[in-house]
Amino acid sequence: MVSIDELRAKIEKDDEFSTMPHIASKVVRMVEDPNVTASDLEKIISMDQVLTAEVLKLANSPLYAPRMPIVSLKHAISYLGMANIRSVALMVAVRSLYSSKQYGDIMANFWKHAAASAIVARNLVLAVKGINLNAEEMFTLGLLHDFGKVVLLKFYPKEYREIVARVSSGETDFYQEEKKVFGVTHAQVGALVLSNWGFPIDVVNAVGTHHDEPETEMNALLTLVNIFCSSWDYSFVSPEFELKFFERALDVLKIDEDAWRKEAESIRELLEKSSEVLGV
Numbered sequence: 001m002v003s004i005d006e007l008r009a010k011i012e013k014d015d016e017f018s019t020m021p022h023i024a025s026k027v028v029r030m031v032e033d034p035n036v037t038a039s040d041l042e043k044i045i046s047m048d049q050v051l052t053a054e055v056l057k058l059a060n061s062p063l064y065a066p067r068m069p070i071v072s073l074k075h076a077i078s079y080l081g082m083a084n085i086r087s088v089a090l091m092v093a094v095r096s097l098y099s100s101k102q103y104g105d106i107m108a109n110f111w112k113h114a115a116a117s118a119i120v121a122r123n124l125v126l127a128v129k130g131i132n133l134n135a136e137e138m139f140t141l142g143l144l145h146d147f148g149k150v151v152l153l154k155f156y157p158k159e160y161r162e163i164v165a166r167v168s169s170g171e172t173d174f175y176q177e178e179k180k181v182f183g184v185t186h187a188q189v190g191a192l193v194l195s196n197w198g199f200p201i202d203v204v205n206a207v208g209t210h211h212d213e214p215e216t217e218m219n220a221l222l223t224l225v226n227i228f229c230s231s232w233d234y235s236f237v238s239p240e241f242e243l244k245f246f247e248r249a250l251d252v253l254k255i256d257e258d259a260w261r262k263e264a265e266s267i268r269e270l271l272e273k274s275s276e277v278l279g280v
Contacts, residue, residue, distance in 0.1 A: 001183035002156075008192055010155055016097055017151055020197040023048050024093030031086040038077045041085060046073055054092040055085065061277040062270055063119065083136040091118060091143060095279065103153055106164050109236055110149055112280040116234035117142035119274070120225045120267055127263040130254050133217055137203065141218060142225055144199075145207050148189030149174065152182070164236060173241035175211045187211055213245050220252035224260065232268055234280070 059076040098111035121142030125135040153160040191208030206218040214220035229235040
């Protein structure tokens with residue numbers, strides 16, 4: 001078994017996990033500063049060629065659907081707005097933490113789930129009337145809610161590969177297996193990381209409890225996100241393990257099943273059109 005204190009110590013000593021990726025951290029801080037202008041942001045982003053290219057790629061993608069091609073970083077920042085730029089910068093920076101060739105298809109699937117979750121969370125908030133959440137904050141929550149899996153895979157690769165194999169067979173889910181093998185779950189580990197990265201307490205708590213019966217709108221949204229991903233092959237987990245809180249999630253969010261299914265289908269089509277730009 002693994003203690004939370006042991007994991008906290010490992011995370012704090014690890015260069016990848018102890019702090020938020022540098023460029024993302026800088027962009028997030030700037031976006032949250034009311035005195036920062038779009039020109040200030042452009043100067044910082046333009047210093048990173050990869051981030052600049054990814055911002056332009058995403059700005060021109062079906063995810064943001066510009067009417068005309070966006071050819072400059074300045075135009076992209078103006079078109080997307082500060083909040084969206086924050087989301088894009090975070091997505092680009094976090095993607096590098098999923099790029100390890102050592103874990104091959106597992107990391108690729110984890111990234112597929114993270115990217116899809118971010119888009120599903122954001123677009124559900126935008127599309128379904130009655131969901132009173134911030135779309136870009138939910139993008140971040142979707143993107144990072146399962147990050148604890150990446151941490152556990154890196155720290156305990158043999159054990160976690162075996163967990164992935166059992167989950168992939170459809171006989172169990174990550175939450176049950178992690179409790180059995182480690183005594184802690186990816187939800188708890190993810191909450192530790194996001195706390196270290198300085199995320200708001202409500203986001204940290206939502207990540208730490210996202211497999212519990214949903215009581216808050218954030219957790220209810222994550223429940224629907226995971227149901228979507230397991231139903232449409234954006235997850236290792238079989239749908240049967242995600243569906244137990246479906247009705248409760250709809251109830252917490254005060255939306256009906258018809259509205260959910262309609263918007264879920266639209267989002268699935270959007271994801272298919274955007275798969276290349278998302279790297280899934």
